Amino acid sequence: MDAPNNRSMMKCESCVLRSLNGFRALDAEEAKFVSDFKSGELTCEPGMNLISEGAYSPHLYTVLDGWGFRYKTLEDGRRQILNYLVPGDMVGLQGAMLERMDHSIDALTPMRLCVFERARFLTIFEKSANLAFDVTWLASREERLLDEHLLSVGQRTALERAAYLLAFLYFRGLRSGMLSAADAHLPLNQGLIADTLGLSLVHTNKTLKRLAHKGMIAWKGRGCNVLDPDALASLAQWTPPKGGVRPLI
């Protein structure tokens, strides 16, 4: 089950993801190239490890469906979650550019991913300036998200941090089609949130309780419902990015 399977394989031209609002349209040549580049699809179960820190990964992925997360650990086991993955995100770019992965990636929910061969990755730069630009765009965007997280963990209080994270994930989920305003359920447990915020599990629990008390969220069996994303964002002194078109590879 670790290997790509081709059973549900389909052409990128008709990718259901691309029809989602906000992805850049590809011209015929680009679409053909991405299709050729694609070597399979991978589905995986919650908790499955996609990529491990230190490993040489022969694959790159694009998330088609589901939630995942990236993290790093210290030798003594302390874990920091770096970011979450949603459909449209490219996974494993660092490994392709820098030889080795310096972080791990796990599935949070069942996931479906596009698989690309790392060995053929460089041809993107040779064949299509637009697609190469898209790759760099994605890398830049990830950098921006990390900037925000660093600001959050470094400067915000526990309550603000939690509010920022949940607002962030809410808007991220909306845009990627994983959430709707009517069904804004984030599939996270409190241990993950704690490791994202850099707080202890106990204190995370008490902090989430405070947000729930304010009516901004409601904890619902293994995850939480975002009730008032704007209030969360405001509490965190954060404004969600306005979403222009973005690339999908």
Add this chain to the structure above:
Amino acid sequence: MDAPNNRSMMKCESCVLRSLNGFRALDAEEAKFVSDFKSGELTCEPGMNLISEGAYSPHLYTVLDGWGFRYKTLEDGRRQILNYLVPGDMVGLQGAMLERMDHSIDALTPMRLCVFERARFLTIFEKSANLAFDVTWLASREERLLDEHLLSVGQRTALERAAYLLAFLYFRGLRSGMLSAADAHLPLNQGLIADTLGLSLVHTNKTLKRLAHKGMIAWKGRGCNVLDPDALASLAQWTPPKGGVRPLI
């Protein structure tokens, strides 16, 4: 003094930086392209603001000499330093890819930078697959550094955080030619360190004192000398990246 000056302009082929150990050599065509791409040089004084959050920046830069830093602030003034800049670093890529800068950049010491026109930036992708790859590589590397910082701020204790930061800057300075083992003086004040670590100024001071007491650093007028980088790295459970060749644009 805000505008690029061309007085000390020189061709990239003979760039002094490139002769530094570890930068990828350019072939004739690439060198010519980068030379054409370069539109000037900029020098600035300590404390000068290069780029402000929210601004549309018409320029990209590559650091030729000096130290700088990137940071973000919350509305109420809390500031988080995201990373430091040394020679070889590309500045303002996010602005070029994503329309607006979402962080600010200040000079820490006198700096000298190569200036590129943002308007012509896209031609890199059309003209040279190798250079386009280099840009992406640089973006990926920055992402990796941010991953490390986030792990640090989120999970390490105050003492470990300080040790990591100083070890990190030491090896960064070494590789970029800003430091030597004999003269390992980091030009930071404690306020900057505090805003990098996400600690208060007072506690930062006490923490640095502890490191000095252990003989790992020595505080020397407006900055600190790194005496035992390996001990710092070990204390922080961190291993410096082994340095392969890296691109310079």
Add this chain to the structure above:
DNA sequence: CGCCTGCTTGAACGCTATCAAAAAACGTGG
């Protein structure tokens, strides 16, 4: 000399961690 910025120190407070344990939710097999 005097101001300003940056560093240092001590004391009190409080946010967050840790410890410990219970309750609730979930999954699984009978």
Add this chain to the structure above:
DNA sequence: CCACGTTTTTTGATAGCGTTCAAGCAGGCG
């Protein structure tokens, strides 16, 4: 459907790391 083990969430009490407040000191510079 119930019983049971496991994971997740919740709660209370205690301890400690880091903040804030408040000074004082040192050094650089006009």
